Amino acid sequence: QKEVEQNSGPLSVPEGAIASLNCTYSDRGSQSFFWYRQYSGKSPELIMFIYSNGDKEDGRFTAQLNKASQYVSLLIRDSQPSDSATYLCAVNGAAAGNKLTFGGGTRVLVKP
Amino acid sequence: EAQVTQNPRYLITVTGKKLTVTCSQNMNHEYMSWYRQDPGLGLRQIYYSMNVEVTDKGDVPEGYKVSRKEKRNFPLILESPSPNQTSLYFCASSSSPYGYTFGSGTRLTVV
Secondary structure, three states, X not given: OOOEEEOOOOEEEEOOOOEEEEEXXXXXXXXXXXXXXXXXXXXXXXXXXXXXXEEEEEOOEEEEEEOOOOEEEEEEOXXXXXHOEEEEEEEEOOOOOOOEEEOOOEEEEEEO | OXXXXXXXXXXXXXOOOXXXXXEEEOOOOOEEEEEEEEOOOEEEEEEEEEXXXXXXXXXXXXXXXXXOOXXXXXXXXXXXXXXXHOEEEEEEEEOOOOOOEEOXXXXXXXX
C-alpha cells in the first residue's frame, strides 16, 4: 500500500465549477498536510497546508482534513483554465525530521 | 528574491562519471531536501537535512551522497551515475518541518 494515495485523473471540470481532489494516507501519526500545484515542466508550488481537523480556506481553495479517516481533500471553487495542472498531496509523517511524502498527483483539466 | 537555486538545469553525462548538482537557498532555512521525480512514481525523497552537518536518508538514497557544510548549500553527489538515475531532480528548503519551497529542477540524463 502506498503511503499517500491520489487518483491520477485526469479530472475534467468545466470552467466555473468546483474541482474536488482527494488524498488518503497510511501513517496515522502524520502531523501536517500540504497541497502543491505543479504545472507541466515546472517545479511544485505550495498552495495550501493544514494541520488540524476541519476546513481551511484560502481564496478559491479549501483544504479539508479528517485524521480519523486519514483523508485530506482540496476543493477549487470557480475553476479557471489556469488551474489546469497536477495537484500533489504531501504528508509530513510522525517520525522525526522533515520527511515529506508525496502522492502521485491528480491531473486537473479545466475546460472553457 | 527568496529562492532555491539549482545548477545545472540540464545535464547529459555518461555512466560512471562523477557529478555534482548544486543547490543553494537564500532564506536561511534549516531544512533542505532532495527529491527525484519520475513518471508514474511521483516525487520521492532522496536525502534531507535538518541543519548543518545533520543529514538523513529518504526513500531512495542508493547511489547518492549529500553534504551540508553550510546552511545555505546542499549539493547532491552522484559518485558513479547509472542510467536508472536519469530523472528530474528537485532541491527544496523549509524554515520548519512544514512546506518546502522547491528549486526549478535539474533534468539529468545518464547514457
